[in-house]
Structures are given as C-alpha cells and as structure tokens.
Amino acid sequence: RARAIDNQCFVVAAAQVASQNRKRQSYGYCLVVDRWGRVILHMNLYSRLVRTIDIDLRYIEQVREKMPFIQYRRRDLCTLMSPTTIIVPIDDKNEEKIVWGQLEIRRNQIFLRSRLRLAFVNKKTGYVVVSPFHCVEQFSQLNRE
Structure with missing residues (x-):
C-alpha cells in the first residue's frame, strides 16, 4: 500500500x-x-x-x-538502471579502498556505482547496502547535487 x-x-x-x-x-x-x-x-x-x-x-x-x-522527484537518484547510467568496477582484484562515512570499502565489494549512488556487499555475508555516494550526518548538509 x-x-x-x-x-x-x-x-x-x-x-x-x-x-x-x-x-x-x-x-x-x-x-x-x-x-x-x-x-x-x-x-x-x-x-x-x-x-x-x-x-x-x-x-x-x-x-x-x-x-x-x-x-x-530526484531523477538522478531514482532512475531506471541501464548500461548507460551505471558504472561497474572492472578490476575486482584492485584492493584500493573507498572511504564511505566512517568505513572503508574495498572496490571488490562494489557491484554498482553511478555518479551519485553506490551499491556494495556489506561485511556480513548476504547483506547489500545501496546508498548515496556521499555520506552526511544530517540532511541539512546535502547540497542540490
């Protein structure tokens, strides 16, 4: 509903x-x-x-x-996914880490990335996190982009 x-x-x-x-x-x-x-x-x-x-x-x-x-609606955040709107990491062996809030995420955990979103496998097996690429503590810290 x-x-x-x-x-x-x-x-x-x-x-x-x-x-x-x-x-x-x-x-x-x-x-x-x-x-x-x-x-x-x-x-x-x-x-x-x-x-x-x-x-x-x-x-x-x-x-x-x-x-x-x-x-x-923020179409840049809520869009249908297609090969033209997503960036998928190519080199899974790359152990470089991305800082996401207080966490460091290995690039091989990421399975989907766009200009504004990030989707990755959490440390706990079977859990997936989909989040804006940039982390803020409060909504008031978000900018127009």
Missing part, C-alpha cells in the same frame, strides 16, 4: 496458489491497491480463483493533478 502512495500508481500484488510438493506450497495472497493505498481487490489465502478488475487510468491523472509531488 505504501508503494502505491509513494509512486502515485496502482499496485498489483499477484501470487499463485499451488502445491509443488510436500515441502513447497504457494499461498496465493493477492491484492490490488489504488493510488491512495485503498485495497480494491483482496483474495484470501488458498483461493483457487482467477479474478479480473478494471482499472481506470484517468484516476491516476486526477490524483497527480491534485498532488503533483512526482514532478519534484
């Missing part, structure tokens, strides 16, 4: 109901949420049904006219 409000769009959360084997079973909990976070379709657990719902896309336009905050 929060993602629908954040992005001013409908969110469809679909899942199958299935029993693959004795150890694996899909539970089938489904929702459709409108732009205001209101649930407009809800399917209970284990409902072996197919449901359809009509979505009026003009409704999104009306909402965006009333609350135009999407025009203030």
Whole structure:
C-alpha cells in the first residue's frame, strides 16, 4: 500500500496458489491497491480463483493533478538502471579502498556505482547496502547535487 502512495500508481500484488510438493506450497495472497493505498481487490489465502478488475487510468491523472509531488522527484537518484547510467568496477582484484562515512570499502565489494549512488556487499555475508555516494550526518548538509 505504501508503494502505491509513494509512486502515485496502482499496485498489483499477484501470487499463485499451488502445491509443488510436500515441502513447497504457494499461498496465493493477492491484492490490488489504488493510488491512495485503498485495497480494491483482496483474495484470501488458498483461493483457487482467477479474478479480473478494471482499472481506470484517468484516476491516476486526477490524483497527480491534485498532488503533483512526482514532478519534484530526484531523477538522478531514482532512475531506471541501464548500461548507460551505471558504472561497474572492472578490476575486482584492485584492493584500493573507498572511504564511505566512517568505513572503508574495498572496490571488490562494489557491484554498482553511478555518479551519485553506490551499491556494495556489506561485511556480513548476504547483506547489500545501496546508498548515496556521499555520506552526511544530517540532511541539512546535502547540497542540490
């Protein structure tokens, strides 16, 4: 529901109901949420049904006219990723470190880097951190870039 409000769009959360084997079973909990976070379709657990719902896309336009905050989105921070917008480290053997706040991160921990973002594997196995490239202690220290 929060993602629908954040992005001013409908969110469809679909899942199958299935029993693959004795150890694996899909539970089938489904929702459709409108732009205001209101649930407009809800399917209970284990409902072996197919449901359809009509979505009026003009409704999104009306909402965006009333609350135009999407025009203030920082597209340099929130963009679709493509080969032209990312920089991936090429030399994983390079042990040079990047200072990130109080930490030092080895370049071979980084798997994604853009002009303003950094994504790396944390020291604890299996954890990933995605962060602005520059660290600040308070939001007031951020500049326009």
